Amino acid sequence: MTNIQVGQEAPDFTLVDETGEDVTLASFRGETVVLIFYPFDFSPPCTAEMCTIRDDFSGWNTSEAKVFGISRDSKFCHAAFKEAQNLPISLLADTKGEVAKKYDVWNETAGFAERGTFIIDGDGKVTYTVHNPAPEIRDHSVVEEYLRG
Numbered sequence: 001m002t003n004i005q006v007g008q009e010a011p012d013f014t015l016v017d018e019t020g021e022d023v024t025l026a027s028f029r030g031e032t033v034v035l036i037f038y039p040f041d042f043s044p045p046c047t048a049e050m051c052t053i054r055d056d057f058s059g060w061n062t063s064e065a066k067v068f069g070i071s072r073d074s075k076f077c078h079a080a081f082k083e084a085q086n087l088p089i090s091l092l093a094d095t096k097g098e099v100a101k102k103y104d105v106w107n108e109t110a111g112f113a114e115r116g117t118f119i120i121d122g123d124g125k126v127t128y129t130v131h132n133p134a135p136e137i138r139d140h141s142v143v144e145e146y147l148r149g
Contacts, residue, residue, distance in 0.1 A: 042077075
């Protein structure tokens with residue numbers, strides 16, 4: 001369970017994406033943002049999860065939400081993962097887990113982010129959250145339904 005609650009202000013951050021560009025959450029005010037924390041690029045469960053999103057992205061895309069995957073992997077690893085899996089979302093490098101800690105999904109013992117999904121509205125407020133331990137894959141069809149309203 002996460003300490004980030006529906007209705008609270010989403011913690012702001014700046015991370016680099018797979019192309020080396022800075023991405024700042026606050027710059028998306030006025031838009032819906034989905035943050036998908038996951039442990040590692042190329043691991044079988046994470047690949048399965050991200051490919052499920054890719055394979056049914058039309059349901060996500062209809063909401064016009066900005067969707068970001070976040071893990072501790074580098075921008076280089078993210079670029080290779082995104083290309084290899086043909087992912088339609090940007091991947092953000094949280095190499096030290098600082099943002100995962102802000103969102104209370106960092107597993108200090110294991111040294112990676114657990115599976116957390118957060119939807120943030122145009123006012124910067126959290127409107128949806130789910131947190132699963134690392135081995136437990138999320139059912140993102142619930143997120144897709146939520147985004148469709």
